[in-house]
Amino acid sequence: MACRSCKRQLLLLARQANAPVAAELYSAALGQQRLHRVATTPVTHQLRRGFRSTPAQSGFMDSIRSTIQRSSEPYRVMAATKEIYDACSKAAPYKIDPIAIKLGTVPKTPEGEDIGEGNGMWHDGHISTNGDLSTEFKLLPTFSTWSQVTMLHLYLVFARLRNLDRYAARAWQAQLVDHFFFDAEERMDLSHGISSRALRGRYLKDLFVQWRGVVAAYDEGVAKGDAVLASAIWRNVFKAREDVNVRDLAATVSWMRLSLKMLDQMPDEALFTRAGTALRWPAKNEFAVVDQPTRQLADQLAPNTEPAGRASSAA
Template sequence: MRAGIASRLRASAPLMTETYVAFGAAQELMKECSRPGDYSIPQALEKDGEIPVDDKGTHLGTGSGWWHDTLGLTPTFINWTQLTFLHMYMLQVRFRMFPDTHASIWIQHLTNQCFYAAEDRLVIWHKMHSNGLRQRYLKDTFSQWRAVLLSYDEGLIKGDAVLAAAIWRNLLGAKEEVDYEKLAQIVAYMRREIRRLEIAPDDEVAQGGWKFGPSPGQEVSNTASTASEKAIPNKTATGSKTSKIGTTA
């Protein structure tokens, strides 16, 4: 019902109501973007619980689904962040197709919701109660988001090989050992979902109920696989820094 009322209001006073509509929808869209990388750390909720860590001291959670079980991403804050960014990026590409007066509003609200969710996660699952420390992590996370936008935009424009290299750097942490088939599946997944968003009516996206399709692997083109294999040897590796909640580029 709210979506129907909002739609009628937008028709009569679009600029006045767009912020209201975008705020509510962005909350739901953010949940969908964060779902693939979702994880929990039950020990963080225990009074004297000890959060599990890997050999680098990174907090480890528990998660499931294709990205964790098949791709092999560990349930960590940084992997949740990068998976969320990947899905946010696809929605942002669609938001850019909105009228100029509306696009920036939607992009800003989705970005805001992401960082609200990230801060909540730092407090709940990582016991990061120092506001100053959280803000430093969030500032670093925002820098990563800007880098993601630039690299995925370049890949979207220049082709699958460049997009595969961007996914490898951002999502897969520029690891030397690469499963090219799975990388190609992610490229095909992004292309498929961006196409679905492209042909969807504005109202369908703006109602906030958008759901991404099946996990990567449903459809893979030989072109994407070949492009992925060609992309990695030409990469330029960057340094990284580690923390208890993850590794950041």
């Protein structure tokens, strides 16, 4: 985890890490130049025209390709993780009026959190045209809601990255964590007016502790069953509210299982281009899956239920 002020230093360190790769390319180029000076026979001129390549030239080109691939891999990972993180962070968007922040008129929760304006499915709640069932999750548009929903999405990607090579998985996970905490600190500064770097650092440390706890809780839930997973979602996303709708928990669990399955079926190379698409399936669509047993039971009981007027007339 790093603060926003360290972002430039991290980029400089990344450039320094690629310095040995550049030196290797330079040495390989010098070796090829020596081969070019030695090759002066007519046969060698024909080889250079493309009729045939010597083993030395083939080995040089292979080394160039492998070196370029190794040098470009960190940048590919950085670009891919940024795209994945953008998909995760846009799940529960919210905005706070900057004028209200300056005037100190931002509404707050009983815990003291700023309440903004959100229009995502995790925030709004309305009545469905098919009945009185809500098709949204009705969470308050706060920083806490945004961070918990974002961490929920990040966990799904983290679970998939464990199938990669050990060092590759660590590189991907480190980049995702950096993107998250850079964005979190920027929101604290710009959206909530927390200008003190020390105060932001304290909040980021608390957020990092929450992140570690979220990963452990969701791992336990995925391994032990849906009831344990629903309990972890209730504690983190829904803040252990007593009035939470169990239907919301069931839909979230179903969505997590489906997303994990979609990510698991994705090839490793597709993570660079299509990992974000697996998170675009709206969690609210799982309400139809959760409500299906209830509707089937209602359809079974409907023919056996007679209207009250018909029963009274028969008596």
